[in-house]
Amino acid sequence: MAKVELKGIGKVYEGNVRAVDNANIVVEDKEFVVLVGPSGCGKSTTLRMVAGLEDISEGELYIDGEIMNDVPPKDRNIAMVFQNYALYPHMTVYENMAFGLRIKKVPKDEIDKRVHEAARILDIEKFLDRKPKALSGGQRQRVAVGRAIVRNPKVFLFDEPLSNLDAKLRVQMRAELSDLHLRLNATMIYVTHDQVEAMTMANKIVVMKDGKIQQIGAPLFLYNHPVNKFVAGFIGSPPMNFLTVKVSEEGGQVVLDEGSFKVKPAPEHAEYVRKYIGKELLFGIRPEDLSYQTEAASENNVAVKITVVEPLGADINLWVTTPTQPLVIRTEPHFSFKVGDTANFVPHMDKARYFDKETELSILKELDEAAK
Secondary structure: OOOEEEEEEEEEEOOOEEEEEEEEEEEOOOOEEEEEOOOOOOHHHHHHHHHOOOOOOEEEEEEOOEEOOOOOHHHOOEEEEOOOOOOOOOOOHHHHHHHHHHHOOOOHHHHHHHHHHHHHHHOOHHHOOOOHHHOOHHHHHHHHHHHHHOOOOOEEEEEOOOOOOOHHHHHHHHHHHHHHHHHHOOEEEEEEOOHHHHHHHOOEEEEEEOOEEEEEEOHHHHHHOOOEHHHHHHOOOOOOEEEEEEEEEEOOEEEEEOOOOEEOOOHHHHHHHHOOOOOEEEEEEOHHHEEEEOOOOOOOOEEEEEEEEEEOOOOEEEEEEOOOOEEEEEEOOOOOOOOOOEEEEEEOHHHOEEEEOOOOEEOOHHHHHHHO
16 A cells, blocks of 8 residues: 655646645555545545546645656556446446456456455455346445455545445445455545544544645544634534633633623633633534533533424434523433423533634644644
8 A cells, every 4th residue: 555645735727716725635554534524625626636537736746655746547556436336337246346457457367356355355245246226325335445446556535435325324334444444454535525424434534624724633633622613613513512702800710701601711721711801702612511400500500591402312412592692512311301491501611612703713722732
């Protein structure tokens, strides 16, 4: 397998439309890296530049230490799996998987060996004589992956390969692809708009927005230490709550005043928040980081009115409002909540995040750097 390096990669279309701006990404050998972001953020364009399906406007692309900017796709020793399976309908599964090897004039015995080995890994040996129309969506996706495996590429590229599958099958295929990565010890770059896929599959996540990389890091590091409001809101489901608060000081202690409640930052955050006394901040708290109180707490109590109750089995999502701002809370299912009720919650202030209201950047950058 191979290391992939993007150095200052950019893509500019006709009319000076910039799709990707100064992308710097290092995919280490045998790493599973996921590019994630909303539609139009440039993640698929970035992947297509790695594949050679899009010309690179700026910067340099290296695969296994060799510059690839002007190398044709067929000579990059990569394999790509697309959102649509792109299988030949008139060919059997075996023929679909063998086709690329036949074009390269690989000996017949070697083709047979590779196809059966890939089919065994993907548990599709019993389908080798079938045609794609006789397969389910998940089985077709396995064939598309198998067609990539038989090529023994240096790098596997996946462009939203699970988007056409139903929710249950997506969960199953996520697990299968993660297992496949471990079994093949392969370098993989995967594109998705689904942050759950990114969190559950990646060794490293690249979050993109408007053609620019927002943050790169391990899934849990991005979850716990987002560099800005966008990353904080994009990673996590339901997304992080953001409340506008005014920072003040009472009795020598820093206080966050939301208008209907007041809370105090955790001691390790206080010195960073103190710099904003007299100003407004964005106070971020994840839905699972608010604890239900049967009675109003003496400190850091947040009273809310319940507007929607979503029972999910293992937990409950509550859509609630303070007198001034809405938020979402995830809590245990054994509590009884009704629409219109008022309930009390206490946020885990050590899990809180703070963002400058103008720049939307985290004000806890120094703490986050120390946590790396």
